[in-house]
Amino acid sequence: MTKVHVTTTVNGDPVEFLADPRETLLDSLRNSLGLTGSKEGCGTGDCGACSVTMNGTLVCSCLVLGVEAEGAQIETIEGMGGDTQLHPLQRKFVEHAALQCGFCTPGILVAAKKLLEENANPTETEIRYWLAGNLCRCTGYDKIIRAVQDAAAEMRGEAA
Amino acid sequence: MRYHTPSTFEDAARLAASASGLTRFLAGGTDVLVQLRAGMVQPDDLIDLKKISGVDAIERTEDGGWHIGVAVPGIRLGGHADLCADWPGVVEGMELVGSTQIQGRATLVGNLCNGSPAADSVPGLVAAGATVTITGPNGTRTVPVEDIPVSPGKTSLAAGEVVSAITLPPRGSNGGDAYLRFIPRTEMDIAVVGCAVNLRLDGDTITEARVALGAVAPTVVLVPEAADAIIGTTLDDAAIAALVAAAEAACNPITDKRGTVEFRTEVAGVLAKRAARIAYSRAKGENA
Amino acid sequence: MAKDEFNVHNLVGTRPDRPDGLDKVTGRARYGADISAPGMLWAAVVRSPHAHARILSIDTSKAEALEGVKAVVTRADFPTGLTGEDWNLQENTMAGDVALYDGHAVAAVAATSQLLANDAARLIEVEYEVLPHVIDVDDAIKPDAPAIRPGSADASVPEGMAPNVVRYMEFGHGDLEDGFAKADLVCEKSYKTEAAHQGYIEPHACMGQLGEDGKGEMWVCTQGQWFIRRMCSAVLGMETSQLRVTPSEIGGGFGGKTTIFMEPLSLALSRKAGGKPVKLVMSRAEVLRATGPTASASMDVKIGMTRDGTMTAARAEFRMQGGAFPGAPVDMALYCAFAPYKLPAVAHIGYDVLANRPKCAAYRAPGSPMGAFAVESLVDEMCRELGLDPIDVRLKNGVKSGDKSSYGPKFGSIGLTEVLEATKAHPNLAAPLGPNQGRGAAAGYWFNHGGETSVSMAISEDGTAQVSVGTPDIGGSRASIALMTAETLGIPYENVRVNVVETGALGVNEPTHGSRATFASGKAAVVAAEQAIGEMCRRAANEWGIDPEAVEWVDGAAQPAGPNAGKFPPMSIAEIAGKMGSTGGPISGHHEGNLDGVGASFGTHVVDVEVDPETGRTTILRYLVVQDAGRAIHPSYVEGQYQGGAAQGIGWALNEEYVYDDQGRLANPVFLDYRVPVASDLPMIDTVIVEVPNPGHPFGVRGVGETGITPPLPAIANAIQHATGARLRHLPMTPAKVLAALKG
Incomplete structure (x- = not known):
């Protein structure tokens, strides 16, 4: 099995790895680059725990091949907050107890961040449908939705 | 498995034609990767079409129709205001495929070539009268979308043939289309039944119509009898009743984990009625 | 123990950020599949495609011949002679003569990469003789249903019952006939529920290592590291104390991670691969096919009620299948069924029935x-x-x-x-x-539930506190235990760190199950903190030269209990802790037991x-x-x-x-x-x-x-x-x- 050399950018850093063509981007991130914040919950694109952005588009990294990352810009949960400051969504998730086990949390944060970039003031329904591909089995989603709403309000400069 | 990134469809077709083992084309990958990872398919050659020039383009054709590249993901269709204004039913069908994340990858052509009778984007394409261009070892040919799937998971494409473009006809005036599907949840399910209706009005009277049903037969089916039931009418109650009866009569579904014969048949009629009403009001220029 | 009578809670009842919050919103928290070790191998499992089939042969030679494959195990690699639930666990870990459900493991392989292990698993050839199967509980309880495990019924089952009934129970009180006779309306209806899976988003994952010296290590996502230790060592014939189990962060459990499924396979593969660590991560399909869903149930209920709504009598007969092993929670279902009602007469009848499905596991209020x-x-x-x-x-x-x-x-x-x-x-x-x-x-x-609980806490040199608990934090229990400990010690919430520890650090703890973590680990942490307070009061009393009984603990400091005890300024926890090395050594507390209440x-x-x-x-x-x-x-x-x-x-x-x-x-x-x-x-x-x-x-x-x-x-x-x-x-x-x- 011949591996392919892949050069890509992850969270702003240039990186290289060797990928078996059958290997997913999720596997490459987790096993070749040590970025284990993206999770595998299903491997079929149904749970969203592996959500990352590729060239600015929200995708399931379990449904992207590692070799497809050649030349791309990848953003993962590890790049979300910056080195010293959390993203408002990260803070609001902790404040609102929007996580219980925390396994779906990285994927939901990455997805929610993308939502707020496209829509600074989403309705509850818009948030729920945007996040429909991110399964959470612990919370019943209530506190997740509230945390996203509160983070959005803060980012708009409004008091929640 | 070998991974190829040809730069033309001719090269892609040549690669596929000369491959000795199992070949798969890769666009969005949302079906191929699932099959690969589950071990259902072990391709020897995977041919990624995304490096081919123009595959990510949405362009108006000279006659006022639309040319959509094979690697355009669903999220780009929904973001294209003019396309949405012309063919809202086609776009809403594609947008129902999977999650926001899946929309970032999944394509119309992938959804079509996966060969599923439940593919959400296909009834809308069939109702719209869309065509696909096929590039093969012996050149290109153009066929109606409904000729591609032949049975669950199987297409009419010959070895070495690859779909190289999809074309929507000009919308024209006083037309409207709509797609509805039934799923148990609000998102993330495969259609139990899907129905697309495309029609044109003269005043209040329907002059042209195409009705397509998904997940009620081995392939998505065009139902001329359902169209005939509403052509020449103002979609009055009698026309709706005839439409429902024709849609139900066209069903030849199976009972499986997603639905029963009885349920699929009954809901096909319900969706045909509801989709026709939406298409009708869109043709009238009303918001729906 | 009755803190409530003071009703002055500074911390309990507040909503501070959880201690593990930052780790979990940044992707740093390490779950079952997130750890690797030098020399680590990857494993894959071969599973039965049949609901019920005799295993005629397993040919592993092609897999073993593949370059990079380091070990293959089948049931032949496990000890024999196990009995009771230990045998059930072993049989569920890997099929013996017969595969009992679709997804039942029949072989496992370890190799230098996941893709290679998957390839090798596909090369293992298993020959089956398909046997008649039964799925639905009402079919499984029929006298002529395919007998899944003849002879496995326990002593509760009367002679002559259908072959798949493995447990039977009846209990109740009062005069049922009299009760129904007093009712104005008596209704009897039948109900069914289907099996549901716990559906945690994190698939089961572990990394096991077991050397020829019999010493083992395991990193695993689990609700209970001691359960993993006991069950794995029983299935593999190990000495329990030689296996050290460290719980990862856990991506949901809901009862489904209180037992073992594939964990012993990683240890067995490691042992065969010369002690190299072996990582084994289930796919979602494996989780659904081969780990614990809950039982399915078929139920008849009869209730008598008077016109004014008074319930006069009730009867329940429940039939439940929990897969190909005993253990459907029919007893719990019956105990809870009428629990909200005061009933003069009630009767319960229950059947635990085998079917060709995965062994059920606990699921939230089983x-x-x-x-x-x-x-x-x-x-x-x-x-x-x-x-x-x-x-x-x-x-x-x-x-x-x-x-x-x-x-x-x-x-x-x-x-x-x-x-x-x-x-x-x-x-x-x-x-x-x-x-x-x-x-x-x-x-x-x-x-x-209370259950077996062991908790230690210790005061650090700066007057902060650490608490070691054995109940994995599945939904914020670190926060609740820290709140109760800090409240008891009179120190800020942030000054307490709660650690979920490995099996080597405490006595046996039951898992986080039965809604017990905040109750039991919290209660033990409070007792342990009170012990430490007692010791700190003694240290202060020694320094002041007064009777320890004359010292009380208020707001995180020792102080004389009233003017007669002496006139000394309060001695803070930081002050006492700062000099503990010279006043008698470490200050800690520990509490363990079968916690009641x-x-x-x-x-x-x-x-x-x-x-x-x-x-x-x-x-x-x-x-x-x-x-x-x-x-x-x-x-x-x-x-x-x-x-x-x-x-x-x-x-x-x-x-x-x-x-x-x-x-x-x-x-x-x-x-x-x-x-x-x-x-x-x-x-x-x-x-x-x-x-x-x-x-x-x-x-x-x-x-x-x-x-x-x-x-x-x-x-x-x-x-x-x-x-x-x-x-x-x-x-x-x-x-x-x-x-x-x-x-x-």
Whole structure:
């Protein structure tokens, strides 16, 4: 099995790895680059725990091949907050107890961040449908939705 | 498995034609990767079409129709205001495929070539009268979308043939289309039944119509009898009743984990009625 | 121990950030699959494609010949002679002569990469002789059903019962016939529920290492590291203390991670591969096919009621299958079924039945939701028939503190009445309903649990504190334990670090199950903190030269207890800790035991639904959970448990089920078709935390995790009937079933 050399950018850093063509981007991130914040919950694109952005588009990294990352810009949960400051969504998730086990949390944060970039003031329904591909089995989603709403309000400069 | 990134469809077709083992084309990958990872398919050659020039383009054709590249993901269709204004039913069908994340990858052509009778984007394409261009070892040919799937998971494409473009006809005036599907949840399910209706009005009277049903037969089916039931009418109650009866009569579904014969048949009629009403009001220029 | 009488809680009842919050929003937290080790191998498992088949041969030679493959194991690599539940665990880990369900492991392989291990697994050739199978519980209990494991019935099963009945029970009290005779209305109906999976988003994952010296290590996502240690060592014939198990962060469990599935395979492979660590991560399909769903149930319930709503007698006969092994929670289902009601006469009959399905595991209040579906549905049907308000009927018959329970023991302090009153007062009950909309209510119950618990805490040199607990933090228990410890010590919440520790660090702890982590580890942490306070008071007394009895602990400092004790300024915890090295050494506390004083929890849910009359699809419009928490230590995480339990119950009620094809193969082993609720399926879930303190806990805690999954099943059925007139008695209430019911 011949591996392919892949050069890509992850969270702003240039990186290289060797990928078996059958290997997913999720596997490459987790096993070749040590970025284990993206999770595998299903491997079929149904749970969203592996959500990352590729060239600015929200995708399931379990449904992207590692070799497809050649030349791309990848953003993962590890790049979300910056080195010293959390993203408002990260803070609001902790404040609102929007996580219980925390396994779906990285994927939901990455997805929610993308939502707020496209829509600074989403309705509850818009948030729920945007996040429909991110399964959470612990919370019943209530506190997740509230945390996203509160983070959005803060980012708009409004008091929640 | 070998991974190829040809730069033309001719090269892609040549690669596929000369491959000795199992070949798969890769666009969005949302079906191929699932099959690969589950071990259902072990391709020897995977041919990624995304490096081919123009595959990510949405362009108006000279006659006022639309040319959509094979690697355009669903999220780009929904973001294209003019396309949405012309063919809202086609776009809403594609947008129902999977999650926001899946929309970032999944394509119309992938959804079509996966060969599923439940593919959400296909009834809308069939109702719209869309065509696909096929590039093969012996050149290109153009066929109606409904000729591609032949049975669950199987297409009419010959070895070495690859779909190289999809074309929507000009919308024209006083037309409207709509797609509805039934799923148990609000998102993330495969259609139990899907129905697309495309029609044109003269005043209040329907002059042209195409009705397509998904997940009620081995392939998505065009139902001329359902169209005939509403052509020449103002979609009055009698026309709706005839439409429902024709849609139900066209069903030849199976009972499986997603639905029963009885349920699929009954809901096909319900969706045909509801989709026709939406298409009708869109043709009238009303918001729906 | 009665902190409550002072009722001055600075910290308990507040909502600080959880201690592990930052790790979990940055991707740093390490779960089961997130660890690697030098020289690590990757494993894959070969599983039976048949529901029931004799294994004629297993040829591993092609796999072993593949370059990079380091070990292959089959059942032949496991010790023989195990009995009882140990044998069940071993048999479920890897099939012996017969594969008992679709997905049953038959071989495993370790190789230098995951892709290679997968390739090797495909090269293992297994020859099967397919045997007749049985899936549905009502089929499995028939006398002529395929006998799955002849001879496995226990002593409770009378002679002559069907071959797949492995446990039988009957219990009750009072004169049933007399009770039914006094009723104005006697109804008897049958109900069914299908198997549901816990559906945690993190698949099972572990990394095991076992050398020729018999010493082993395991990193694993689990609710209970000591259970993993005991079960793995039993299955592999190891000395228990030689296996050290470290729990990872856990991506959900809900009961399903209180036992073993594939963990022994990683150790067996490691042993065969010269002691190299072996990582084994399940796919989602493996999780659904081969780890514990809950049982499916078929139930008959009969209730007598007078015209004014008084319940005079009740009878339940439940049949449950929990897979190809004994252990369906039919006993728990029966105990909980009538628990909300004070009944003069009641009878319970239960059958635990084998079927060709995976071995069931605990799932949130095991058994209780099924029983509640049957009983709470029938109570509602009878209220409707008699024109009575369902909440009032529950108030009229509801159990109170000190009452004899339906299943025998007397209740201690309970808060069902308070819960029902709070439900009646909630504005959701006055919300107007439109066409095709309906409202349903139901009650639910869970015992809660104390259990084997061992906790240590120690004061650090700077006056902060560390607590070592054995209960993995599955939903915020570090926060609640830190709050209670800090409150007891009189120090800031941030000054306490709660660590979930490995098996080498404490005595045996039961898992985080039975809603026990905040109750039991919290109670033990408070006792341990009180021990440390006692020692700190002694240190201060020594320094002051006064009697230790004359020192009291106030606001994180020792001070003389009144003017007669002497006149000394308070000595802070930091001051005492700073010099502990010279005043007698480390200051710590430790508490362990089988913790008692558990307080049971009742809840009521009220749901509003709308049903599409043309498609049968049910939409949840409004949802209310009211439940007795005893005391909410961190109210946000209490609400989270209520909301999460409700969401799981909603999924079970409407769409979740194990679907088998006619070959007995699981037809929906993916999240695409095993339909857990997604964000757009649910509304906000309103909660009311009722607090009737549990006198058996220093802060009044009852468990809160489990009761909440119980009422949604019947509450939604009741709401659908209110909306449509159709009564659904078989879960899940899919659109197809609802549409069929609407047509009569």
